[in-house]
Amino acid sequence: ELKVEQNPLFLSMQEGKNYTIYCNYSTTSDRLYWYRQDPGKSLESLFVLLSNGAVKQEGRLMASLDTKARLSTLHITAAVHDLSATYFCAGDHFGNEKLTFGTGTRLTIIP
């Protein structure tokens, strides 16, 4: 059974700073996903990482995947207030569309 752990659970950071959210998973996962959720809203897809060494970037967010370490990271560069949200990683199971989500990281950017 795939288990996904994120850390930290809560992150408060100042605008302009850099930080990284970590996502560890327990068994081989076919794909790794990152989602964003604003309070009271739905989940918005950010990245899909398909293979070892995959790196994707969008604006101030960059996600990477290391399948050997069973680790994905979401790096935030020069944070701005608009990035305040909860970020989830999720892994799927090869041959199965079931997604297992991490607990989420609630990110608060302080001006």
Place this chain on the structure above:
Amino acid sequence: DAGVIQSPRHEVTEMGQEVTLRCKPISGHDYLFWYRQTMMRGLELLIYFNNNVPIDDSGMPEDRFSAKMPNASFSTLKIQPSEPRDSAVYFCASRADRASPDTQYFGPGTRLTVL
């Protein structure tokens, strides 16, 4: 495309009543998923369908929950009878065929409150 559509957006009901949540997936998507989100348990997959056929319902909490997908453009999640512990946000999501390096697209959710 309008995205995944869910109704109602909010539902308040009393314990013991039947609740039906509805979902219209993105046109052309082969997979449909029902999730539940609570503070205590996070995001949980309840059931998913492929081409209208239920594939994995291991996340359905108990027999009070049932889901159907009578056609490619409509699915329901029913709770009968409802209990206060069913209060949560229920999301529907859909995605294209697995061969596509695509993601699951989530609907806006239904916030269910059972009194």
